[in-house]
Amino acid sequence: MFTIFDDRLDAFARRTLDDHRRFDAGAWRPEEIEAHQLRALRETLRYVAARSPFYGELLGHLDESAIADLTFDSFAELPFTTKDDLRGRLLDMLSRPVHEGWIFYETTGTTGRATPCPRDNVDSLVNNTALSVCYRHVFEAHGDRHVIAVMGPNELHSTGDTFGDVCRNLGAAHAKMWPHSPVVGFPRALEVIREIAVTGVFCTPNVAMSMAREALRAGLEPRELGIRFFMFTGELATPGLLRNIGELWGATAYNCLYASQEASILGAVHGDGRLRTVPLNVYYELIDPETGRPVPRGEGPRQGELVVTHLYQGSKPLVRYRTGDLVRLSPAPATDAGGYPSEVLLPLGRVRDLIDLNGHGVTAYELESTILDRLAGAMDYQLVIDRIDGTDTLTVEVETRGGRPLPPDNVTDLVRAARDAWGCPLTVAYGRLGGVTTTGAMVSWKAARVHDRRRAPDAERRVALAMAGQREPR
Structure with missing residues (x-):
């Protein structure tokens, strides 16, 4: 509603919605998308070099002639922006002062200094429009008269405002509730x-x-509570995890968002249940995390560390920002001819979360997929890694409903899969897990899910354990 008080923003919002609806309908030609991206890259460079103290230093050597002649190849020669830059330069990263935004957010600061992430109206209009257009397909697939619960980490996080705005755009009522809050709690939720x-x-x-x-401790059956679908964000969500939670609740579970507080929306689930890139808003690059060199483009999937540049000019556009995340980008499915024409985005985990198992470099996605594809009925899990007689071993600690053991065939299959993939002997243990597994969104997947006994706990694992001590064991 705020746009009716500003004619310029009102016109911008209408153009943005029209662009995303046309994209959703497959009306953007590939050459039109490329022209849009190149034009927007040039505008972002002009904008940040003139407004941001950090980028004024980093990119101030670019004159108008260099920007006007920019190509995708010459853009790939510009320096990266890193997480250390964000932590070190803080407000100097901004291209608009805080008072020109509409709201101030920051990162959680659980594993380092919190970094400022203000948003202005352009930021919110561009990102929330993309989500609304994509999520409309999901909401409509699950009927009407929706009431949506929005559960986020804290008040300085964008989750509540972003999803609340999207619900309003789609005509769905919503309630914000933080179950880990001492005011709300899980029973009241x-x-x-x-x-x-x-x-x-x-x-x-x-x-x-x-x-x-x-719910089970309160004598309630989750499947009978009427929830039709879950929209997950903030943690790794493999197909096995989505299936397990969906079966537990009798609902459909989606990995609905790939984003960060610093970089905003980088991927959104579409009606086919896959995460899609948002090329009208973001320019995507993949690099080798060791060398920083581009991953060659081809006709098939590409995998590497994701680097992003914002194609809109808001409070804090980032240029060639190394996310630290490994992802796989695959061409839009052939069945989408005439439909949503963006790549499928598969997050694989952080670069620094790669785990060595008997000489095999294993991503978080690969490890969790292999385990959870064979843990139907698990309500929670943790991985314990040991090294015994020169061999890395795995113990999967599982919490099941009523403490019931997994089907023997599932355990046999899991043991075989770990042996074949990584040469790891594997055992399964049952019990109630502590609060550390609840810290993934606040710390990291690895800190929450992996107890690596081969080495002393790192800083993130120590933070996760300290945070777990403040939470009720789940």
Whole structure:
């Protein structure tokens, strides 16, 4: 509604919506998308070099002639922006002062100094429009009269405002509730879900699992609470995890978002259940994380560290920002001819979360997929890595409903898969897991899920354990 008070923003919002609707309908030709991206890259460079103290130093050597002649190849020669830059330069990263934004956010600061992430109206209009256009397909697939629960980490995070705005755009009522908050808590969250007949939930996967355990302890059957779909963000979400949580709740579970507080929306789920890139808003590059060199483009999937540049000019555009995340980008499915024409984005985990198992470099996605594809019925899990007689071994600690053991065939299959993939002997142990597995969204997947006994806990694992001590065991 704020746009009706500003004619310029009102016109911008309408153009943005029209562009994304046309893209959603497959009306943008490839050459039109490339022209849009190159034009926007030039504008972002002009904008940040003139407004941001950091980029004024980093890119101030670019004159108008160099920017006007920019190509994708010459753009790839510009320096990267790193997380250390964000932590070290803080407000100097901004291209607009805080008072010119509409809201101030920051990163959680659990593993380092919190960095400022303000948004202005351009930031929110561009990002929330993309989400609204994509999520419309998901909401409509699950009926109407929706009441959505939005469960985020804290008040200085964008989750509540972003998803609340998207729900409003799609005509769905919503309630913001933080189950880990001492004011709300899981028991009250479950009461609200029942009282107002919640149909969908935005949350992390672990919040959904924690909420299911709380429901069972209260004598409630999760499948009978009426939730039709979950929209997950903030943690790794493999197909096995989505299936397990979906079966537990009798709902459809989506990995709905790939984003960060620093870089905003980088991927959104579409009606086919896959995460898609948003090429009208973001320019994507893949690099070799060791060398920094580009991953060659081809006709098939590409894999590497994701580097992003914002194609809109808001409070804090980033140029060639190394996300530190490994991803796989695949061409749009052939079945989407005439449909949403963007690549499928598959997050594989952070670069520094690669785990060596008997000489095999294993991504977080590969490890979790191999395990959870064979843990149907698991309500929570943790991986313990040991090294015995020169061989890396795995123990999968599992929490199941009522403590029931997994089907023997599943365990046999899991043991075989670990042996064949990584040469790891594997055992399964059962029990109630502590609060550390609930910290993934605040710290990291690896800190929350992996207990590597081969070495002393690193800083992130220590933070996760300290945070777990402040939470009720789930």
